[in-house]
Amino acid sequence: WGDVSVSFNGITxxxxNNISGAGGLIKNGTGTLVLTGSNTYSGGTEVSGGTLQATHPLPMATVQAEGVLGGDVQVGSAGTLDAAAGTPGSVLNQGTVxxxxxxxxxxxYTQTATGILSVSLGxxxxVGGNAQIAGTLNVSGANSGYVTTSHxxxxxxGGVVAGTFATLTTSPGVFLNTTIQYTPNTVWLDTTSLSITQAAAAMGIATPAAAGAAVRVQSGFDALNSQIATGGTPASGVLQGAGAFQHTATPAQAQASLASLSGQMHAASAxxxxxxxxxxxxxxSEHFDDLLSGRAKTGSWYGGLDWQGDLQRGGYAGATFRSGGGIVGADFNVGTHALLGYAVGESHGYGQLDASWDHSQTWTDHAMLYGGLWNGPWYASMRVGGGRFHEDMQRxxxxxGLAAPxxxxxxxxxLAGSLEGGYQFRAGATRITPFVGLRYQRLDQGAFAEAGGYxxxxxAxxxxxxxxxxxxxxxxxxxWRLANGMQMQFDGSAAWRHALRxxxxxxxxxxxxFTDWMPVDGVGLSRDESLLRAGVSLWPTRNFGLRLGYTREQGSRQQANSAMLQGTFAF
Structure with missing residues (x-):
């Protein structure tokens, strides 16, 4: 049979079937023709337009304007060639391979001045014989799992490489610098890593979190290079992760990558x-205030632990949090001027970094002892307690372009403890109490090591x-005492806290x-905080009371608020 001419547009x-005989194959149109058979025809292959792909080597191919071929090729400047199958024959590339x-x-292989060789790293x-090159070398990206190497x-x-590429174009990689190098029979790329910190600064990435992460990543790469230079073997997947980071495509992607590596969720955890x-x-504290004011009597009581708020600090990602749970306690009088009590509770919290998937959940058990003394208008209170917690964090x-959970x-x-003292002034049914306090809190957090992430x-x-x-x-x-005999009371307070240490x-x-110990900084703790409380209490009977309260805490780095319903039963 003679030549077979195929023409179609916009489809694949x-x-x-296997194609054999003395004729050739001619491809026209903008569509894609895929050959999956083992073809032995001897008349050559010509791609005048569209795409030709082959899963087995083509015996011979000649491609003309705007064609794409997986074999011997002649292609015009508008054409793109997929040459995965190769060919034992010669290739003339005037377009793109x-x-x-x-x-x-x-x-x-021969490439003219208008030709483009587009290669993915890896x-x-x-070429079995000689390679005559000119035109453009394009680095289109990297194969899956490719690890960046300097050569x-x-x-x-197999023969010689004659000529040089006039132009090198690469896929975006803001942390890499690539140049073409030649030997008598090879063309290779010399790829060097740019300083992460210098590249980040040049891209205008200047937030403390991202800039700190750039220093950490650069230090990590230095440690990794030192490990490789001394014959060490990096942990599984590390080189793949490092290569993916180095091929970060845009400044925006670089900013997001560095922010994700900064560990800000861990910094907000405490x-x-x-x-x-x-x-x-x-x-x-609110329960003890109720006891001092007479809104509550010693006995058993319950309080909700609903709490929500957010953390903010300039240059770092903020976070939102919420928690819920409850606390129950009981207290009793010791003589006429003192009381002792205990309380236990549990709470469950959830926190999430702003504009991020990073989040954590916590489960905490609480236990505390408390007591108080009063003598006329003076009072003093103390409490000491502690608990255990567990936190699960996902980032x-x-x-x-690689996402890694x-x-x-x-x-x-x-451990937590506090002391408070104050003096009550009375003006009819109104009480005003200035007070001072001192408190200490300490978290003992266990070690952690995140799984995954290349x-x-x-x-830590x-x-x-x-x-x-x-x-x-x-x-x-x-x-006030209502007409039906029930008692009602409004209360409010304002306080300021300052961290001495x-x-x-x-x-x-x-x-x-790889070893790369450096500080992790983030939202952290507020040094100064203001605390506002307001509530209304109602005693339906002498032995049972309810209080609905609202609390707002505002710090230099956080704000939080809660609405709490408390119940007290005297016995």
């Missing part, structure tokens, strides 16, 4: 745990986070895949 047609996903073998154009062959010839602990302390790392779990305990998850040793705070405030309340909210961590 697959021929799975794509080598992607696997090595491609040609008998000989694939090589292998990557793109053309290998602040969110402290806010959950504060909810129990505030519930107990999403971005390594250029990581997870970790941390268990620990906390070695770019974080790990056990650590303690603590703070010692003073409090100055004013409390006011007024009560706080420690541990900035801690050292390393990537799990």
């Amino acid at each position: 047609s697959t021929w799975s 794509v080598v992607n996903g696997a090595n491609t073998k040609f008998g000989s 694939s090589i154009l292998q 990557q062959d793109v053309v290998e010839a 602040a969110m745990l402290f806010d959950g602990i504060d909810a129990t302390g505030d519930a107990l 999403l790392l971005l390594l250029g 990581v997870g970790s779990g941390v268990s620990g305990s906390y 070695g770019f998850g974080l790990m 040793g056990a650590r303690s986070v603590g703070r010692l705070q003073t409090t100055v405030g004013l409390r006011a309340e007024r009560g 706080q420690y541990g909210d900035v801690f050292d961590a390393s990537f799990t895949g």
